Amino acid sequence: MNTKLNRAVRCTAAVLAVIAVGAGATACNSSSGESSSKAGAHSAAKDSSSGKQGTGDAKVAKAKKTAEKGSRTDAINSTSASATTSKRCHTGELDFSWGGPHGGRPDMDAQNQQSASIRLTNSGDRTCTLRGFPGVRLISESGETWDLRRAAITPSTITLKPGDDTAMVDMTILPVPRDLKDTKPFLPSKVLITPPNETTHVTLKWPYGGAVLDQTGATRPGTFINPIGVG
Incomplete structure (x- = not known):
């Protein structure tokens, strides 16, 4: 058991x-x-x-x-690689000077849109081209910055032989009196210009005084940059 x-x-x-x-x-x-x-x-x-x-x-x-459809504020343009590397005018090959066609200048006392232009001269020893929108930054007397938006305009190609000065950077601006009530004036002091598809810029002193309506945050401001044109 x-x-x-x-x-x-x-x-x-x-x-x-x-x-x-x-x-x-x-x-x-x-x-x-x-x-x-x-x-x-x-x-x-x-x-x-x-x-x-x-x-x-x-x-x-x-x-x-x-x-890329017209609202950019930089100098980049949708152009072909060959155009942007071999033929385009580089910043160091250009001279920049104020003055539109026939020496025109904006009326900063007006309260309607005006044109402020910068003439580009080919100071290099080769023929080069410009096409598209430059980068344009306004700097105010107090140090504020404003990168201008682009106009809805199709650019054309500008060819510059050595010594040619027919290319123009044209800004459409909307002046306002400095002391106008219920508005915020932007008082330009300097302008930074970057040619199309370049990464270096030149700085020019704003020569016209006055003020433009501050629309730095506007989608469609009255002050904007046009494509490189002929003047």
Whole structure:
């Protein structure tokens, strides 16, 4: 009787051991599966993050494409690589001087749009071209800056032989009296000019005095930059 009982106890212990081992194995598998699931979720989160980043990149690209339609304030223009590297006029090849066609200058006492122009002269020893919008930044007497927006005008190519001075940077400006109530005047002191597709600029002193209506945050300001033209 005792022998049978001892044998039954040993068998029961063995079975319990097997069950325990099996339970442990199941627990391990469950832990491994949970870990794998978390890794998958982490991977999915990365994929989701990548997807958001891709959407963001698309939005940035769309914004850049929209900006190229006339609202940019820098000197970058959508021209061919050959035009921007081999033929274009570089900043160091140009002289800059104030004065529109026939020596015209803006009437800063007027309260309607005027034109302020800068003549570009090819001071280099090669023929070069200008096409597009320059970057123009106004600096006020108090140090405020205003990057002018572009007009919705299609540019044309201007060819300058050595010594030619027929290219013009033309700004349309909206003068206002300095003391006009209910307006904020911008008092120009200097102008930074960057030729189309260049990265270096020249600084000119504003020679006309007066003030223009401060519309630095306006979508369609009365003061803006036109493409390089012939004067």
